[in-house]
Amino acid sequence: MATENNSNFSRRGFLKASSLASGGLLIGFNLFTACKQKAEMPIDITKLNFADFNAFIKIAENGMVTIFSPNPEIGQGVKTSMPMIIAEELNVAWKDVVVEQGVLDTKNYTRQMAGGSQSIRFGWEALRQTGATAKQMLINAAAAKWGIDASSCSASNGIIKNANGETLGYGDVVKEAASLEVPEGLTLKEPKDFKIIGKDAINVDIDDIITGKPLFGLDYVAEGMKYVSVARPPAFGQKISSYDATEAKAVNGVSDVVQFGDKIAVLASNTWAAMKGKKALKVEWKTDDSLESTSDHDKKLYAILDGKDLDIRREDGNVKKAFAEADKIIERTYDSPFLPHNCMEPMNFYANVTDEKVHLVGPIQTPAGTARRIANLIDREPKDIHLEMTRMGGGFGRRLYGDFALEAAEISNITKQPVKVVFSREDDMAAGIYRPAIKYRIKASIKDGKVSGYHLKEAAINSNMYGLIPNFFPAGAISNYKVESGNYKSNITTGAWRAPYTNFLAFAEQSFFDELAEELGVDRVQLHMDLLENVKNNPDPKIEYSPERLQGVLKLAVEKSNWGKTENGVYQGLSVYYCHNTHVAEVADVTMENGVPVVKKITCAVDCGIVVNKLGALNQVKGGVIDGIGHALYADFGFNNGVPQSNNYNTYQLIRMGQTPKVDVHFVENNIDPTGLGEPTLPPAGAAVANAIYKATGKRLTKQPYMNNMEVASEIVG
């Protein structure tokens, strides 16, 4: 196999086949694990056994291929790209492939989730093997029918050919193929022979999206279902004291008001009545915990940075000595706010808890874990839980947390009715699981014109950077290097937000390196190229990134952006970063218009290995870049006595078209196994823009959002 990879995929027993009663071949397989010995294939297409297999391919007698894609779609394109990988090795025309969302999950999915930009990376090998195995089964069946050796047959575009020029369609041999042994030891295609991978494929749900078909959780309706609006404590740190539902119950359409824990559910025959009913509730809240404000958090986080009680996450050489011997020391502190996710589709979930089973439907990034938690919560057997995933109107990390599904299950369990919990935008922003506010302090020493020491401290609300991050750049590039972290436990709920930690860390570090290059009097690109050169001889296997690939994207971005050669009045800023297994460099072009910096263009160079679906990949890359710019420029979110400062778009600003630069994307071409794109282009964007604004205005930005932190910035436009 020509592609470079480190996996040790075992084919043995990963796939089973059956003949469908209604005609056609069904192949069941498990991404990432083998099938259980006892797993039985269904012969009825309406009874796909997702407990034993997490994905299926159906090949019908007319040759049409239906792929039941296992991973939930949140906009990252895997419902299109993962089946493309199967179809490539199966040798069918993409137009003959239909893709359906894997219907539901119960308990045996090992990775039926979206998060961390890992769907493609983890699925790559298994999906190719599955496609190749299915193709070989069909070829073997045709060969048996012809009474010849399979090695003299080949298949393309769903047609099997033999040396005599005879042909059989895949559909002609599906019945025979189902009864044959599953072949092993297959050779996968060389990347140069790819016909589907690397080409443009339009999102498989496009027709349904542009015509407004019901696809999303919010669109799901069931017979007799009640719409539910939930009143939750308005401040973190509060609980219910008492409530009066008289007026809420008087709202036309409201059928029921029930308390569960410290929340009150208003059930109604339509969403509007449920929302009105909630507003009509008279609730007394009591404070039984601290009511925290952003000013408190600032003090706590600065105290962590100033103190000595931090955990060492990585330490190379002797940072203390490097600082003691330095010619010069530079130190900067960078501040970020909390961030709500703000998926356009507010959180929602359907639940119908009956004596027979628990039926759950909705947008969720973690179906398996959520099903387990619900089973525990309402004391049911995991086998009773039947969870269907819908398309998701954005995720960004928020739908990893099943809190909204648990609420729905609990309310249905109490009221014995089918219910759908619907968050208003205000609920969605106020009952968030936010990107935690974080501060970084970076200190570097300069000795004889070189960076001799680097010390990064992280102070965060609730939790710190995950274990791989201390091994990202510049680990290995600077011989005296130290990363430390500490946190303050708050009652404000926090969690993963698109590109956790790196979404702000990249800004801090890449702004810092810009300043460092200026201090050293060296070109910004040269500083990075030299530092990356140092890593090439570093034997530490923990170093996460490839210095060659980072240098590659850096060179590509420099070339494509005309770095240093732009016309008068265009100011450029650079940022280069590795995260989520993908290497990215971005150059921002900023101009001054009426004294205001305007972000005109971002040139983005990406190395994600083989690009599976270029059309989808470009969308991910551009979206990530603009998302990164939007939040860096505009997004501010804090707390006042436990209450979020904003709860809708009149006070919280998301980037809009008029503020959006053109994003020019260039992929590094290679044959390395693919990595994900949902996250890695977001982190570098903020620093590229900040560094360009510095060149244009002479002002260094250390706080996000920039809008609040520069005199003219409230007018920053794209």
Next chain:
Amino acid sequence: MPTYNLKVNGEKQVVEAESDTPLLWALRDHLDLVGTKFGCGIGQCGACTVHVDGTATRSCLLPISALEDIEITTIEGLSENGSHPVQQAWKEVDVPQCGYCQAGQIMTASAFLETNPKPTEEEIRIAMNGNICRCSAYNRIQRAVAIASEKIG
């Protein structure tokens, strides 16, 4: 409960709901037309955009009591089978990521192109500024509106 006579996508519909019920929820919960999306409820995001007498309007702020016998068009009624030039341009460019805001984007763009069939780039950016796309597919939305304008041409 009072009843209201609405004209949605060329058909008469009787909705039995409170007078203050926003058109958004009448469409979604009473008429099963769920293509029109709920985003913010305060007219800031554009996900709920429909055409009211041909004008792009936020349905989340519009009580049904004010809409009797006024022509309302939703994404479901914009064309038969997605054949409107704006829908076709959306497909050609492969605009959506999560797709949730796109019905609202398409309704804003289609009403805009009715009044300004040959817009400049800047006019497109201004016209579409009221519709948030959280996935930030803005480059493609802008291009799709320009392509739709050529198709209409």
